[in-house]
Amino acid sequence: MTTTPQEVWQLLGELVQSQKETDRKFQETDRKFQETDRILNQSKQDTDRQIKELGKQIGGLGKKFGSFTEGLALPSMETILRDRFGMEIISPSVRASKQGQHLEIDVLAYANGDINTAYIVEVKSHARDEAIEQLKNLLERFPVFFPEHQHKKLYGILAAVDLSSTMKERTLKEGIYVASIHDEVFELDTPLDFRPKNWQV
Secondary structure, three states: OOOOOOHHHHHHHHHHHHHHHHHHHHHHHHHHHHHHHHHHOOOOOOOOHHHHHHHHHHHHHHHHHHHHHHHHHHHHHHHHHHHHOOEEEEEEEEEEEEEEEEEEEEEEEOOOOOOEEEEEEEHHHHHHHHHHHHHHHHHHHHHHHOOHHHEEEEEEEEEEEEOOHHHHHHHOOOOOOOEEEOEEEEEOOOOOOOOOOOOOO
């Protein structure tokens, strides 16, 4: 069967039209992909922003809870430090800076004269392994930041709302006093034969 020139032109026209339609569909698909990609990117940015904001809020709650615990501990720790150890000066939230280094102490207490002793209290809502290392680090660095107290005896107290028996034993072995909460009041929780470590010998 012979194809006439008119039929050839007609076929070519249909092919060109079909190609145009295919190109249009490709462009439409590409546009949809780009739109989807834009929406996904926007959604990711929104999610990242929300996660960041949530992180800030959680961090803020943590700080507030920490401050609440320290506030809860302070009155009873003041009583212990004054009545049991004879401390004259008791200062909460002590911050010191020296040569670009920083030190933060939850409670610092000291007495001059015959007693000539200082105590560093670290307050935790939940005491974990790092709490002991953190307090030891404070005790070891204390003389550098407070040279005026370098001739005093220096002791540490870990005060915690939640303290496991294992953590208590580890803390006492390091020569650090333990204070735990009973009926919303912190009390020393150390055996009679406990010998505290003087960190400034």
